[in-house]
Every structure is written in structure tokens, then in C-alpha cells.
Amino acid sequence: MRTGPSYRGGPADRQALRALAGDQWWQQQAAVGRMLTVSPGLRGGDPDDVVLAGLIAVRSFLTLDDAPLGWRWLERRLVAGSADAHPCLVGLASGLRRLPSYRGAVVRAAGTLPPRASAPLPGTELCPAGPVGAYVREGAPAPAGDRYLIWSMTGRRVRALTGSPARTGPEEVLFAPGTRFRVLGTRGGTGVTTVLLREVAAGEPAGRPGDQDAADRQAMEQLTQAVAGPATAEDPAPWPPRLAGPLAEGHPRGDGTV
Template sequence: MPFQPGHISTEAERSAFRALAEAVWDRHGTAVGRMLTRMPALRGQEQEAARADLIALHLYLTTSEGALRHDELARALRSGDRSLLPYGACLASGLRRLPSYRGVAFRGAGAESIADGPAPGDLLRDPAPVCALPLAPGAPRPRGAQYVISSVTGRRVRQLTDQRSAGAARDEVVFPPGTLLRVLDVREEGGAPLILLREVPLTTPHAQPEPGAAELDPADRAALDRIDEVLRGHSVAPGPSDWPELCDGPLGQSANRPVSD
């Protein structure tokens, strides 16, 4: 697993990422610079570190073509390709600079099915970032195959994308690479799987997940209660859900077996 949540980029990682992103650095740096003007506590070297980290995150959220697209980063991190590790390192570091989101978020599950998907008690840990959508008060919830995630430290990115150069602000929740998710329940709704997950914060920087057990612990049950309350409180959208590309697709890999760093 290349990164753990809370990763702090090194000077070497930031320099290597700048070399990778040199052609688009100034364009993304302009948008990030506007955000940094609202963070006056950052000065000198710390501000330059924050700039590189947030450029990586802004690039990830807004780039739709080229070798630094979000799907290319996910492919590299999941396959063990080290060529984009500096990009992933800065992105992970940038996320810790944004506000955390405590609540329920939704992600399209693509072709995931109950038959071959995860089971209650399983642990999932994706080497890539995981994006999901928060639910606005009173809004209908999505229809179709999806993950429903109880978030504790996922990061809300609206603050970074609410810039003139980025068009309409994006209100997404991004979980850092290496986030651990526990399957609480797998249901069927309207003929599609509904996979309920709880974010499990790591207690130590290099903690390894313990194998999952189907029996839920008190934290699991509390998270499941919160999810059920949200599901009951929002009707299902009448038509097919149009998931943003970043917020759709199956999660990377099971963490029930030992994971190597």
C-alpha cells in the first residue's frame, strides 16, 4: 500500500511531482493561489509545500485528459506502477489541508453485484483516492448500484474547486489513498446492490487492518444506524443516477488479507 491516510509529502516528492506536472503547473497554480490567499497563516516554505500539495489535488479533480488524469493515477497506484507516486503523495498530503466531512456519502458501484461483491465484515482498502457525493438536505438519494459510506475524515473539496477558473464548484468528498472501509451490510434495492460501509480511522500511522468478522462491533452498529436514518429520510431519485466520473466504479481491493506497504 503506497500511502496511509495523513501522509505528509516530502520535499523530494514535491519536486518530483512538479517535474511530472510542469506543463500544467502554472494553470493549476493560479486556481490554488486564490485559495492560499485565504490561508494567511501559511508562510514561506510551508506555503510552497501547501501549494504543491493542493496543485496535485486540483489537477486530480479537474483534469480530463493526459497522463495525469484521475484514472491514470488510480491505475498506477493499484498496479504498483511507481511512476506517479510523487503525484499520489502530494494529493494525499493536500487532502489533509481541507475540511473533514462527518456524514454519509454515496458512490456509484459500477458493475458491482451482490453475488461477487463484498460481504458484511469485509475490509476494503483502495490504494487510490476514493470519491463520493454528499447528500444535500432534502435532496433525493441516488438510484442504482452504489456504496453508501459513513465518513469521519473524508475531505470536502468545494473550498478548492470554488474558483473562477474551475467553473461550477464541485461538492465532493474525497477519501485519501489507503483509507480503510468496513462492509456493514449488503442489500438489494430496486434490483441493484446497496453496499453500506464505515470508514475505519487508523489508530497508528502504519497500522495494518485485522481480518474482518461478520459480527458488527458497537462502532459499526452506530454507523449503520446513522446510514439507515439517512436512507429512510431521503426518497430515491426517480430516474437513473448520473454519477460524476470520479464518483463511480468499484473500490480497489480487499484488505482482509495482509497488505504490503
């Protein structure tokens, strides 16, 4: 099952990605090359330039912050509507498809949601243009404010690309650019709102506010059990900014952009 719009890239996108990365390309390529030595199956039989471009885009997003191809850099370009964002999104979509998927509940910090965003009508869909990061709920710290609890189907495990040792700290999951999330409901706590979402498969009809289908109800049951389970941590902990912030409403357009 694939999610998000169909970002189709070609040699020109890979060349643009490399040009944007500058000198960082070689450092990222060395790290990705070491990972591929350990996990050659991620190549999938594709040419080296295709494999490296996608995985370098993902690793850059995860590790560079303000530098070109980093998450803050991409966020600013998306806000500005810059054409530089397109080859980055293409690379991210390509690289993420190679990584193992995670099925289950993940949590994302939302900060303090405004009233409308903290009480969205079930069936409303959120569709950020860029990737969406979250922690696997089991073992995650508690966000300090509002949060999203998401039922993931194809969110990608990215630990292998960040160099974090296995079983060290909470595990991060990254959803591809343009992934749709459907609101299932909300749960309130002491000054805290949890918005329950499910990942929506590509090709699924858009949700209608106020309605729920069988997949919604099944995901709702799973997330309700997760909410009722043990707390992720006794006290809120610092939360990586890359895995925080509100998610925008909307739907992907048919041309592969959002």
C-alpha cells in the same frame, strides 16, 4: 483522526510531482494561490512549497482527468504499478489533510457489482490504493445502478478547490489514498444493491468477516436512518466517472503503500 497509510513525502517527492505536472503546474498553482488568498488558514504555518504541492496535487486530480496527475492518469498508473503514482499519492495525502472534513453519509455509484462484490460479508474491508470520491447524500442525484453508502468521518470537502460556487450542485467529498472502509451490510432494492460502509480510522484493528464492533453498530444505525430517509432524487442522473466504480478489497501494508 487520520485514515489511510502514512504517506511520508519530502523534497524529492515534490520535485517529482512538479516534473510530472509539466506546464499544467503553473495553471494549477495560480488557481491554488487564489484560493489561499481567500482561505489563508489552509496553509497551517507550513512552507509555501509544501502547501502548494499538496493542494496542486488535489486540484489536478479533481480537474485534469487524462492529463498528468488527473484522476484517470493516476488510475492507470496504479493499475500498472508505476512508480509515478507514489509522488502523486504523497501530494494528495498532504493536500487533503488541509481541507475541511465531512462527518455524515456520502454516496458513491458502483455501476453493476458482480455477485460477490454485491453481497460482501459484514466485517470485510475495502481499501483502494487511490483516493475515493463520493457525494454528500443530501442533495446528491440517484446513481443509476448499485451504490455504496459510506459513513464518513474525515472525508474532505473539495468544493473550494474546484471553483464551484457554494451551494451549486451536490457537494463532493474525497477520501485520502489508502483509506479503509468496513462493510456493515447491504440493502436491496428493485434491481439495485446498496453496500453500507464506514470509514475506518488509522490504527484500528482489521475487521473480521462476520463480526461488528461498537463503532460498526453506531455507523450502521446512522446509515440505516439515511437509507430510510427521502430519496436523493426521483430519477437516476448522470454520475461523474471520478465518483463511480467498485472499491477493491485489501489492507494497507506497513510501508505506506497499498
